[in-house]
Amino acid sequence: MRFSMMTVSAAALLAVATTAASAQTTLTIGTVNNSDMIRMQGLTPEFEKAHPDIKVNWVTLEENILRQRVTTDIATGGGQFDIMTIGTYEVPIWAKQEWLKPLDGLSDDYDVDDLIPAIRSALSNDDKLYAAPFYAESVLTLYRKDLFEKAGLEMPEKPTWDFIAEAAEKITDKDAGVYGICLRGKPGWGENMAFLGNMAREFGANYFDADWKPQFESDGWKKAVSLYVDLMTKYGPPGAASNGFNENLSLFGQGKCGMWMDASVAASFVTDPKQSQVPDQVGFAAAPCGTDNCPNDGFNWLWAWSLAIPNSSKNAEAAQTFISWATSKEYLDLVAEKEGWANVPPGTRTSLYENSKYTEAAPFAEATLNAIKHADPSPTDDKPYYGLQFAAIPEFQGLGTAVGQQMAAALSGSATVDQALKQSQAIATREMTRGGYIK
Amino acid sequence: MARRVTKGRKIVTTVLAWFVGLVIFFPILWTFLTSFKTELQAISIPPVFVAFDWTLENYRTIQSQSNYLHFMLNSVYLSLGSTALGLIFAIPAAWAMAFSPTKRTKDVLLWMLSTKMLPAVGVLIPIYLLFVRFGLLDSRLGLIVVLFLINLPIIVWMLYTYFKEIPGEILEAARMDGAGLAKEITQVLAPMAVPGIASTILLNVILSWNEAFWTLNLTTSNAAPLTAFIASFSSPQGNFYAKLSAASMLAIAPILIVGWFSQKQLVRGLTFGAVK
Numbered sequence: 001m002r003f004s005m006m007t008v009s010a011a012a013l014l015a016v017a018t019t020a021a022s023a024q025t026t027l028t029i030g031t032v033n034n035s036d037m038i039r040m041q042g043l044t045p046e047f048e049k050a051h052p053d054i055k056v057n058w059v060t061l062e063e064n065i066l067r068q069r070v071t072t073d074i075a076t077g078g079g080q081f082d083i084m085t086i087g088t089y090e091v092p093i094w095a096k097q098e099w100l101k102p103l104d105g106l107s108d109d110y111d112v113d114d115l116i117p118a119i120r121s122a123l124s125n126d127d128k129l130y131a132a133p134f135y136a137e138s139v140l141t142l143y144r145k146d147l148f149e150k151a152g153l154e155m156p157e158k159p160t161w162d163f164i165a166e167a168a169e170k171i172t173d174k175d176a177g178v179y180g181i182c183l184r185g186k187p188g189w190g191e192n193m194a195f196l197g198n199m200a201r202e203f204g205a206n207y208f209d210a211d212w213k214p215q216f217e218s219d220g221w222k223k224a225v226s227l228y229v230d231l232m233t234k235y236g237p238p239g240a241a242s243n244g245f246n247e248n249l250s251l252f253g254q255g256k257c258g259m260w261m262d263a264s265v266a267a268s269f270v271t272d273p274k275q276s277q278v279p280d281q282v283g284f285a286a287a288p289c290g291t292d293n294c295p296n297d298g299f300n301w302l303w304a305w306s307l308a309i310p311n312s313s314k315n316a317e318a319a320q321t322f323i324s325w326a327t328s329k330e331y332l333d334l335v336a337e338k339e340g341w342a343n344v345p346p347g348t349r350t351s352l353y354e355n356s357k358y359t360e361a362a363p364f365a366e367a368t369l370n371a372i373k374h375a376d377p378s379p380t381d382d383k384p385y386y387g388l389q390f391a392a393i394p395e396f397q398g399l400g401t402a403v404g405q406q407m408a409a410a411l412s413g414s415a416t417v418d419q420a421l422k423q424s425q426a427i428a429t430r431e432m433t434r435g436g437y438i439k
Numbered sequence: 440m441a442r443r444v445t446k447g448r449k450i451v452t453t454v455l456a457w458f459v460g461l462v463i464f465f466p467i468l469w470t471f472l473t474s475f476k477t478e479l480q481a482i483s484i485p486p487v488f489v490a491f492d493w494t495l496e497n498y499r500t501i502q503s504q505s506n507y508l509h510f511m512l513n514s515v516y517l518s519l520g521s522t523a524l525g526l527i528f529a530i531p532a533a534w535a536m537a538f539s540p541t542k543r544t545k546d547v548l549l550w551m552l553s554t555k556m557l558p559a560v561g562v563l564i565p566i567y568l569l570f571v572r573f574g575l576l577d578s579r580l581g582l583i584v585v586l587f588l589i590n591l592p593i594i595v596w597m598l599y600t601y602f603k604e605i606p607g608e609i610l611e612a613a614r615m616d617g618a619g620l621a622k623e624i625t626q627v628l629a630p631m632a633v634p635g636i637a638s639t640i641l642l643n644v645i646l647s648w649n650e651a652f653w654t655l656n657l658t659t660s661n662a663a664p665l666t667a668f669i670a671s672f673s674s675p676q677g678n679f680y681a682k683l684s685a686a687s688m689l690a691i692a693p694i695l696i697v698g699w700f701s702q703k704q705l706v707r708g709l710t711f712g713a714v715k
Contacts, residue, residue, distance in 0.1 A: 028659055033674040059659050060671035069656060078571050080659045245676060250482040265676055
């Protein structure tokens with residue numbers, strides 16, 4: 001008797017719980033731990049207040065784990081995520097595979113035309129938007145104004161690599177712990193290859209030519225990598241082959257770097273007094289060029305952390321509602337109101353850069369907008385793939401990382417530049433043959 | 440003369456033991472110290488050791504960003520659940536192989552161990568598909584089964600070696616006195632193998648607690664244990680060492696405390712049979 005009473009009450013409880021749960025949609029969102037994302041998590045209660053029928057569940061993971069995790073889920077139709085945070089590398093590939101739902105149900109006042117064209121194009125396939133940009137970045141030259149002044153140098157608006165080399169030599173003062181130039185060296189398709197792919201394009205070279213033949217032994221790659229290794233060996237910090245974005249960020253923040261070319265989002269970190277010891281001394285210049293008429297004016301880097309809905313999601317409608325909110329103009333206003341204009345996620349909307357409150361609060365605004373505007377990732381006659389610092393084909397992750405290891409070997413001195421490039425060419429040719437791109 | 444040599448050796452071995460102990464302990468100590476630094480101090484070169492402004496800021500940030508208790512409880516469920524399930528299967532298996540060995544017992548043991556040699560990522564997609572089919576994704580039950588299966592060979596091996604040390608004659612005597620199979624295992628074998636079983640449990644709990652491949656790949660939020668908690672504090676853009684250290688300290692704290700209190704059993708169990 002007692003048992004059956006318990007069963008009945010348990011069943012009743014369960015029934016109540018299920019009805020309560022079914023009235024509310026729970027969105028599971030996979031994301032990375034970047035400060036802009038964390039801020040969005042903090043502001044989620046505002047969204048839930050406006051949409052009481054939707055509850056948001058955040059899953060934050062390290063970038064590589066997240067990529068592996070969501071790729072497995074999406075490829076097997078696991079349906080664990082309703083929204084995924086992915087980049088400009090994944091979107092064209094996944095959209096082509098029909099893994100993503102097109103974002104055709106965004107709210108009426110979303111204003112898609114306000115998205116910066118380069119970003120919109122990077123996240124679209126066949127003119128349909130497959131992911132909404134949350135924040136975006138291109139490449140900038142960050143430099144120390146005080147060190148430049150001391151060395152009697154003036155940073156031109158559009159520097160050349162010859163000038164960068166000259167400046168690096170003059171600024172370097174190893175006894176004082178100041179290195180003329182800091183660049184990424186840590187191997188990985190999203191680490192050193194992001195920088196080197198961008199630098200090679202500044203010398204007019206791509207990863208593949210129009211027939212998908214790898215270009216690592218081309219003139220542009222040779223010039224770029226030789227200069228990179230030469231500069232870093234003479235004027236770079238010790239152990240540069242293990243420095244990625246975060247390591248360079250801390251070196252620059254501690255005042256140990258004269259110049260640093262990297263993702264434009266770095267600008268907001270190094271000008272933040274909480275994270276940098278030299279917040280007032282940072283200047284911003286364009287990405288350097290290595291040749292005349294260098295492609296995209298030197299800005300050969302485009303990345304946007306974006307929100308997309310996998311086809312396996314069962315809550316696509318609610319997911320579009322959330323995406324509309326998180327990437328809207330109103331969201332930018334909300335962040336500005338709660339955390340100040342300097343903390344607004346950058347790089348996605350033209351209207352943000354027309355707002356004088358933002359441009360005043362963020363000294364890097366103009367340089368960032370200029371960079372992103374120029375960074376067109378579309379395929380061209382001599383470049384058959386989407387992407388600038390990467391090639392948006394599934395093979396690129398593995399290939400890029402293997403080549404990145406060769407570059408790190410060249411940087412650390414365990415191989416010559418010619419050996420590394422020859423080896424890279426062999427690796428890339430093998431992978432591209434295996435992938436059926438070349439015969 | 441002989442005494443002086445012994446004394447000298449004692450000093451040398453003591454110093455050596457302390458040195459090795461410190462080397463092994465250093466990463467934990469460094470994580471502990473880093474967790475009380477600011478992000479800027481955490482990355483400063485030269486590194487600061489103890490002379491910094493100790494702050495609880497990181498712990499506060501972590502508390503505000505995620506629900507530690509939820510992850511911790513999941514870790515407890517998963518490690519205890521998989522260990523209990525493992526013992527239920529491994530004790531009879533090890534008992535059979537230890538006391539009624541056949542010609543193929545050694546091969547069976549080796550075959551079991553060989554399943555550990557397959558790289559986990561090689562079976563990720565098949566297991567993931569099975570989980571999708573059975574609706575086990577992000578469930579504690581599914582993860583308990585997986586953790587139980589991957590640790591089962593180790594449990595069987597450990598228990599087998601401990602059981603082997605117990606003279607078969609004692610069990611025979613029990614049988615002569617009229618003990619049935621169940622009594623033989625629970626009242627005769629188990630009490631004698633307690634140190635062995637205890638250290639097997641502890642090792643298995645630690646292995647499940649630290650398992651980071653399957654727990655990260657098969658969970659999203661409901662069943663996510665502390666490994667997912669740690670992974671959420673690593674950032675591709677921005678400094679995170681101090682926060683990550685604080686998260687790691689919180690994640691290893693329970694196991695560190697349990698390990699501290701049970702170190703006697705652990706050492707006794709691990710060296711059980713080593714000295715005859």
